[in-house]
């Protein structure tokens with residue numbers, strides 16, 4: 326499963342069209358809140374879960390600065406506050422789109 330296109334929709338989100346025709350609208354807010362990096366989501370190592378600390382939100386927290394494809398499986402998003410460690414795999418984006426789409 327691959328995105329056929331990833332487009333900015335308006336000022337606050339992305340629209341991903343998948344190769345099977347499915348369309349996932351994703352807001353920057355959702356993408357940032359669900360940043361998959363260890364710093365944001367914590368990490369489970371040998372059954373111990375490390376929870377991320379609550380951090381102060383800097384300006385640009387929900388502002389998408391750039392989006393770069395990583396290999397053929399993910400995109401890396403750079404946020405307005407400089408955060409760029411999250412790699413969003415296609416699978417993860419698809420899952421986010423589905424959980425967000427049930428309204």
Ligand SMILES: [Zn+2]
Pocket residue numbers: 360361362363364365366408410411
């Ligand atoms: Zn993160």
